[in-house]
Amino acid sequence: MEVQKRSTITNGLRSLSSYLKKLQRSGDDYIRLNIESANRLKNIKTSIASKLANDKYKKKAHSKPHLIDDIKGKVYECEKIRNLGTLREKLVFSSGDPESDIMFIGEAPGYEEELKGMPFVGPSGQLLTKIINAMGLNREDVYISNIVKFRPLIEGPDQGTSNRKPSSEEMSVSLPYILDEIEVVKPKVAVALGGTAMQGLLSINGPLSSARGKIHDAHGYKTIVTYHPSYLLRSKSPNKDKRKLWEDMLMAMQILGLNISEKQKNYFK
Ligand code: URA
Numbered sequence: 001m002e003v004q005k006r007s008t009i010t011n012g013l014r015s016l017s018s019y020l021k022k023l024q025r026s027g028d029d030y031i032r033l034n035i036e037s038a039n040r041l042k043n044i045k046t047s048i049a050s051k052l053a054n055d056k057y058k059k060k061a062h063s064k065p066h067l068i069d070d071i072k073g074k075v076y077e078c079e080k081i082r083n084l085g086t087l088r089e090k091l092v093f094s095s096g097d098p099e100s101d102i103m104f105i106g107e108a109p110g111y112e113e114e115l116k117g118m119p120f121v122g123p124s125g126q127l128l129t130k131i132i133n134a135m136g137l138n139r140e141d142v143y144i145s146n147i148v149k150f151r152p153l154i155e156g157p158d159q160g161t162s163n164r165k166p167s168s169e170e171m172s173v174s175l176p177y178i179l180d181e182i183e184v185v186k187p188k189v190a191v192a193l194g195g196t197a198m199q200g201l202l203s204i205n206g207p208l209s210s211a212r213g214k215i216h217d218a219h220g221y222k223t224i225v226t227y228h229p230s231y232l233l234r235s236k237s238p239n240k241d242k243r244k245l246w247e248d249m250l251m252a253m254q255i256l257g258l259n260i261s262e263k264q265k266n267y268f269k
Contacts, residue, residue: 064098064099064184064185065098067098067184068094068098068181068184068185071177071180071181071184072091072093072094074177074180075091075093075149075174075177076091078173078177080173081149081150081173081174084169084170084173085153086152086153086167086169086170087148087150087151087152087153087170088114088150088151088152088153088159089150090114090117090150090151091117091149091150092109092113092114092117092118092119092146092149092150092151093119093145093149094119094143094144094145094146094181095118095119095120095139095143095144095145096139096140096141096142096143096144097140097141097142097143098143098181098184098185099185100141100142100143100185100187101187101188101189101256102137102142102143102187102188102189102190102191102252102256103142103143103144103145103181103182103185103187103189103190103191104120104128104132104142104143104144104145104190104191104193105145105146105147105178105190105191105192105193105197105201106119106120106144106145106146106147106193106194106197106228107146107147107148107165107166107171107193107194107196107197107200107228108146108147108148108149108150108151108152108163108165108166108170109146109148109149109150109151110122110151110163111151111160111161111162111163112125113125113151114151119144119145119146120144120229123230123233124228124229124230124233125229127229127232127233128144128193128229131229131245131246131249134246134249134264134267135249135252135253135258135264136253136258136259136264143181143185143187145178145181146178146197147166147171147174147175147178147196147197147200147201148166148170148171148174148200149174149177151163152164152165152166152167152170165196166196166200168199168200171196171199171200172200174200175200175201178200178201179218179219182218182219182221183219186221187221187222188222188255188256188257189221189222189223189224189252189255189256190218190221190222190223190224191223191224191225191226191248191249191252192216192218192223192224192225192226193226193227193228193229194208194227194228194230194231195207195208195228196228197225197228198211198225201218201223202216202217202218202223202225204216204225208225208226208227211225212224212225212226212244212248213247213248213251215255222255224248224251224252224255225248226244226245226248226249227241227244227245227248232245239268242267242268243267243268243269246267246268250264250265
């Protein structure tokens with residue numbers, strides 16, 4: 001293999017190109033080459049084609065969906081998570097668009113999520129979808145994930161539809177993966193849903209109410225905290241709590257640089 005300076009090759013190709021154009025203008029469409037030059041030309045063509053294919057492959061391998069898939073594979077194989085023995089078998093990873101500017105992070109999948117293999121598809125997920133729509137976004141356009149990727153196990157003959165919050169050990173073993181997801185998605189804003197996600201992601205142990213309304217830092221990314229949708233479903237003063245959650249979403253929209261209409265400003269007031 002012979003190494004040449006890029007500029008030498010570029011200059012050579014430029015002169016060759018202007019020579020070929022000149023021939024073409026004079027109506028000369030065919031060029032006679034000796035065997036050695038013809039073979040060299042073929043080799044150059046093959047090596048450029050393989051370089052382009054290689055670049056395309058590399059680009060694909062570094063695409064966000066591909067990188068998210070890699071993380072999913074790592075979670076599936078994670079011995080530390082499996083060895084806990086306190087989580088169920090079925091992996092429930094993320095959904096939505098890893099190219100999104102906004103990421104919603106919950107605590108762990110529940111019964112419905114395990115059934116469908118997708119985060120936030122039960123009653124609280126349906127409310128989350130409504131919140132996303134109220135922001136003027138579609139569910140498919142945002143990235144949704146959980147800190148813990150397996151439904152927490154409740155010992156006994158049949159867990160049925162019962163769910164439990166993940167323990168701090170389950171969260172700390174799972175944390176590296178959600179941080180990796182944040183690193184891939186690179187959201188303009190991440191939203192931690194509920195106190196458990198807040199504790200796991202931001203190590204804040206105080207009440208959620210005092211962490212709201214501030215921009216926190218998760219792994220170098222702007223993160224806000226708000227109520228878990230399931231809290232709103234159980235709330236005794238739903239309108240008051242909906243407004244609080246909505247104020248958090250207005251803050252997220254501001255960070256995203258979205259237009260906020262008068263109607264949106266006044267929701268649940
Ligand atoms: N609650 C969560 O935190 N995550 C889900 O996926 C569903 C409910």
